[in-house]
Ligand code: ASP
């Protein structure tokens with residue numbers, strides 16, 4: 083939600099839907115707000131309370147302006163303004179405390195970064211009421227129970243189910259639309275947590291599963307899941323139906339539409355998830371279902387991940403070291419670096435894997451420490467990094483058992499002069515990934531997209 087106009091549009095979609103079926107709304111912060119809050123937290127950590135409070139002040143203006151344009155009634159507006167002040171006052175105390183201690187714990191960062199959703203939910207609820215539909219904002223700390231892993235908490239579904247049903251069902255029975263803060267949860271003893279950046283989608287599927295929803299609709303600013311990034315591939319198209327597995331592969335590989343964990347909660351109950359564009363609600367978007375739908379050729383979509391770094395651990399000496407693989411990946415786990423792709427040739431001279439560039443430095447430092455002895459004795463000859471690479475993934479569930487897809491992909495790339503650095507295919511066969519130079523991404527995507535006819539209408 084960018085501004086008041088976006089909120090008004092959102093409210094209209096909700097009010098319309100609520101007239102047809104009971105629905106629960108999950109909201110994210112207004113755009114840019116979470117980034118600003120994290121910035122304020124970091125500024126406070128450096129001891130600069132004044133600048134942190136100045137950021138909060140800008141957020142105050144942004145939300146007050148939205149209230150003025152959405153809620154003409156002074157009395158209702160005043161109540162909402164008061165709520166905004168309460169939430170921001172909490173933000174001021176949190177930033178003040180952080181600045182005083184010059185320490186930002188993960189728990190405090192969660193408390194600060196969650197303020198955006200706590201500001202937007204009452205606003206959206208009020209905007210819905212403006213349209214004559216009863217609505218109430220709910221803090222997700224009351225309904226989503228998580229573990230205590232701050233910054234990336236995992237839901238505890240049993241408890242979440244109990245709490246959300248008890249809190250939300252009575253509202254639905256009264257015809258009131260609950261508006262729940264996305265991104266946020268709380269531990270069983272009430273400590274606020276967040277689900278990770280972009281986590282509102284995840285909140286929506288968690289609640290969808292906990293409340294036995296018929297479907298979950300994620301309203302965003304793109305037309306659904308596309309065959310490729312349209313900024314790079316002009317012929318890219320919206321995919322009408324896609325399977326959980328395909329969507330998860332795409333999410334995992336950086337297609338920005340979904341938080342990677344979004345589909346986990348709904349898989350068991352087989353609840354379909356829609357991705358739709360709130361700017362063009364007349365379009366159907368993409369439906370994510372347990373099976374998806376097969377299309378000719380098996381390939382559904384392409385995706386590229388940039389901002390990744392290739393790390394290689396190797397040298398002829400590692401052939402005889404039986405535990406290099408184990409030690410390498412316990413090290414990446416220790417520093418919590420998410421490994422996106424692994425490739426090892428059968429000669430075992432070299433293990434190469436890919437992590438987000440943001441994680442590369444700490445990973446390499448930890449590896450150099452882990453293998454210090456072996457490096458000194460030349461058993462491990464090198465630990466090197468290459469940040470100028472990207473991963474391209476070719477995704478499609480029906481690629482399984484369809485021979486020739488890798489062949490077709492790689493000969494097309496060869497023809498267009500794209501050099502392959504590493505290749506990986508999981509045994510699920512729903513994804514072939516390859517590593518190329520970053521500057522070749524556009525060519526690789528366009529070539530592969532054309533090779534598999536992804537721009538043509540899909541049945
Ligand atoms: N506001 C949170 C974020 O920006 C969650 C979300 O937008 O989904 O990460």
Ligand code: MG
Pocket residue numbers: 110280282
């Ligand atoms: Mg977001």
